[in-house]
Amino acid sequence: MKTTSFKNLVKSLLVATMLVFGVSSFAQKASTPKIKNVVLVHGAFADGSGWKGLYESLTQKGYDVTVVQNPLSSLEDDVRATQLALDKQDGPTILVGHSWGGVVITEAGNHPKVAALVYVAALQPDAGESALTWLQSAPPASENGVLAPDDKGIVYYDKAKFHAGFCADLSKKDADFMYASQGAFYAKGFGTNVTKAAWRTKPSYGVVATEDKSINPEIQRNMYKKANAKITEIKGSHVVFISQPEAVAKVIVAASKEVSVK
Incomplete structure (x- = not known):
């Protein structure tokens, strides 16, 4: 027994x-993500340093993350910089764009290594449309501080409005650093049309920043709906990826697991 x-x-x-x-x-x-590569593309009035929190969140989850430094001199130049980063990826990639970076990934996303696009409080135009096409489709918030181009054709954000209009949910100290590190954005980019919209053939995800004062949240919703993007709303400013990196990371992680890889 x-x-x-x-x-x-x-x-x-x-x-x-x-x-x-x-x-x-x-x-x-x-x-385990089916796609482990992520490329992050910043927008106007910013640089790649803003992605640090999201970079740390994603790398801790096992992703290989590349941060693009856009020259901001033209749509073509920014697309070229993004394509160079995509060339270096060793497999399928999730391409993420913030603000103006959404226009960039819409064009650069036609790269064969891009499996899906994630728009974070970003512009998502169609072929034949520009950033201005959508920015002019609804009135701007009173806090919006985008200035007219200077004599060199460069657009800056008004320092007096930067904190409230761009990153209200960050500390003043962080806002001051972001203002000091913003790139010189050439206004012609806003008026340049997209020639081929990658989201027409690839899945897209859209994050609406519900407290955004730089791109009207209604514009974000309208663009994302037109593109049939999978929409997530997050309460936050235009830089919701900085104030809530984990919430934005969740969208990217979902894309990496849901998208079919050929």
């Missing part, structure tokens, strides 16, 4: 161990 009981106990332990390892293996497979 004792021998039989011991054998049954060993058998039960073996079965339990197999079940545990089986469940663990299944859970690991379920949490």
Whole structure:
């Protein structure tokens, strides 16, 4: 009897161990992204440093993240910079754009390594449309501080309105750094039409920043709906990816797991 009981106990332990390892293996497979590469594209009045929090969140989750430094000299130049980053990826990639960066990824997203696009409080024009096409489709918030182009054709954000209009949910200290590090954005970019919209052939995800004072949230919703993007609304300013990196990371992670990889 004792021998039989011991054998049954060993058998039960073996079965339990197999079940545990089986469940663990299944859970690991379920949490592993099908796409591990992410390329982040910043917008106007900013630079790549703003992505730090999101970069840290994604890399801790096992993603390989590349941050593009846009020259902001033209749509063509920004697309070229993004394509160079995409060339270096070793497989399918999620391409993420913020604000003006949405226009950039719409064009650059035609790159063969791009599996899906994520728009974060971003512009998502169609072919034949420009950033201005959508920016002029609804009145700007009173906090919006985009100035007229200077004598060199460069557009800056009004320092007096930068905190409230661009990044109200960040500290003044962080807002001051962001203002000091913004790129010189050439206004001609806003008026340049997209030639081929990548979201026409690739899945897209759109994050609406509900407290955005730089791009009217209604404009974001209208663009995303037109593109049939999967929409997530997050309460935050125009730089919601800085104030709530985990919430934005969740959208990118979902895209990496949901999109079919050929």
